[in-house]
Amino acid sequence: MAGWRETLDRFLAADPQDVGCDEVMAVLHLYAELQAAGVDPAEQYPGVAAHLAGCEACAEDARGLLAAVQDDDRQPPTRLVLE
Template sequence: MSGWSELDWFLRTDPRDVGCDEALRLLHVYVDLVVPDASGEAASRYPGIAAHLAACGPCTEDYQGLLAAVTGQDHA
């Protein structure tokens, strides 16, 4: 493998993506906005977290787990 696919993936990263550290630091706030309001307010108020969750599987799993814990439902 030449590494071009990894480079191409990296270059397509959303510039709004805040990264794992910031996303996990504010994940509980993001979930608190998602739970009572399914209108997308969380994504509009925290677009960097939404962009990160769209790209990062491990953080998305953490998000889904926290959401399930808060709502008592499986969101996988």
């Protein structure tokens, strides 16, 4: 369990642009798509970038989603066959 000083230090170190976990989760798919396309997503979503810099749980989700998007881009499209 974190002590009160550690909790206070984390609070004081938080970036004021940080939008929080809920907002990040709402747009993380867009953020990952931009990043996979070679665009700097922080330019369009600076609050998300600020949050990802300080929240390891969301940053891990972002890395996983980016890996999935990049892997999906490498896969040839599958064709659905209807009989």
